[in-house]
Amino acid sequence: MEQKKTACKLFKRCGGCQLSMSYDEQLVWKQERVQRRFEDLCGEDKIDKILGMENPYNYRNKTTAVVRNIGGRVRSGVFQSSTNTIAVTDDCMLENKEANRISKALTRLMQDFKIQPYNPVTNKGVIKYFLIKVAKATGEAMVCIVTAPTAMPSKQAFAKAVCEKLKSVKTVVLNVSRMRDKLMLGDETEILVGNGFITDILCSKKFNISAHSFYQINPAQTEKLYSTAIELAQLKNTDTLLDCYCGIGTIGIIASDKVKRVLGVEINKSAIADAKMNASLNSVANAEFTSGDAGEFMQMLVKKGEKPQVVILDPARAGCDARFIKCLARLSPERIVYISCNIATQERDVKQLIKQGYVIEKVAPVDMFPHTTHIECIVSMRKEKK
Known part of the structure; x- marks a missing residue:
């Protein structure tokens, strides 16, 4: 042990x-x-x-990567305890290793596409966070782009670039969250690439997992x-x-x-x-x-x-x-x-x-x-x- x-x-x-x-x-x-x-x-x-x-490491199959503009760069991380400030996490020891890799690539793509992170103070910007799910048995990954109600520019091109750069990503969906401060999915979800779910195997049974699925x-x-x-x-x-x-x-x-x-x-x-x-x-x-x-x-x-x-x-x-x-x-x-x-x-x-x-x-x-x-x-x- x-x-x-x-x-x-x-x-x-x-x-x-x-x-x-x-x-x-x-x-x-x-x-x-x-x-x-x-x-x-x-x-x-x-x-x-x-x-x-x-x-007991890298066991989490779901990652919530909050994005912010820090020093002119798009960075991802998690909220520090009881705050709205993020702690930048480049390599979390609890998250799935592939999810860590996907998170880094997504922030680089945001910079390439010049897509602004959402700012809860000014209520401006587009992307709030990425919800990343990875199926342990199949290796399939899902990226859910969670945005403010502001329309996301080049969303189809961005989603296509995600799948081209990250071969494990089989589906990309966009979810609009109208909650200003909370990390909660909204009711509006659009499939950009793939079928909107990934498949995992648990106790010899197959399960399709969507962005909203509890798993x-x-x-x-x-x-x-x-x-x-x-x-x-x-x-x-x-x-x-x-x-x-x-x-x-x-x-x-x-x-x-x-x-x-x-x-x-x-x-x-x-x-x-x-x-x-x-x-x-x-x-x-x-x-x-x-x-x-x-x-x-x-x-x-x-x-x-x-x-x-x-x-x-x-x-x-x-x-x-x-x-x-x-x-x-x-x-x-x-x-x-x-x-x-x-x-x-x-x-x-x-x-x-x-x-x-x-x-x-x-x-x-x-x-x-x-x-x-x-x-x-x-x-x-x-x-x-x-």
Whole structure:
């Protein structure tokens, strides 16, 4: 296991890395925090050792490269902690190496085409940032040019030049963001080159990824995360699996070979469109994906007399609200597998599920974000027999 301490010269300014200690020390630090949260709920023997990375560097498959005019030159970087000032990052140790190379080339092309970076103070300029995604398995890359509402000059020629200079880039899209200060994609997206998505392979399944798609940023650890979650779900070929907060359908599609039926529910309509496309891409015929509120969807299943044996949920950092927990308890699945990137809200929700008659079978932390304080954790639970 890698032992060196974080060596990034921007450590105190960038904020991308938060832990300046050896990787083994980071894993110990994270393990202790998981144990503090869950030891009293299930005992130490049910908490697995955290799954770390063999090489905890250059793991991020998504890069947000903010561009600014600095000293008359176009430079890219990330926002310094709690500021609108960027820290120039020429070679980030967390970002995919190809994404680092693409980022540098894009700023040079901006200078060649005389395209001005956006200035949030004056509200002038064109390009705010580049969103770069790289598929680990296929090597395909996507560049999303995020602009102010100002029309981008020579956009087609620029996109063509990107693909000619960078052979890994298979598609270039343009997104108009009307948010002045925030790094958020807008609703208006135009495909300039390619088909608007790249294809990656995860746990032997193919996934098309668009600019808007939520896709875990650490593909190597994601395979460990999903494989562990599916193993802990103890799926049978007679089971119906409900995948709550299913996103683009990754978990449900990966698990589809092991169950009779997959039901996926997600509030984001574009994500559901991606999930249906990904199911078709993998010739998965036993998965149904629905756009809507997960709690309301479970209520509908109860009314119809349908009862999934297993529920896998992977909510946002805020966790599940009280209504969702109530609906899940009414659905009363035999097994629940709860994946979370926030162990504080996960602990809160697990306590509520314990009150509803569930017991913890296993707690399995996975280090998805080396050199940061973030911890991903799986908690598997079963309905206690009366």
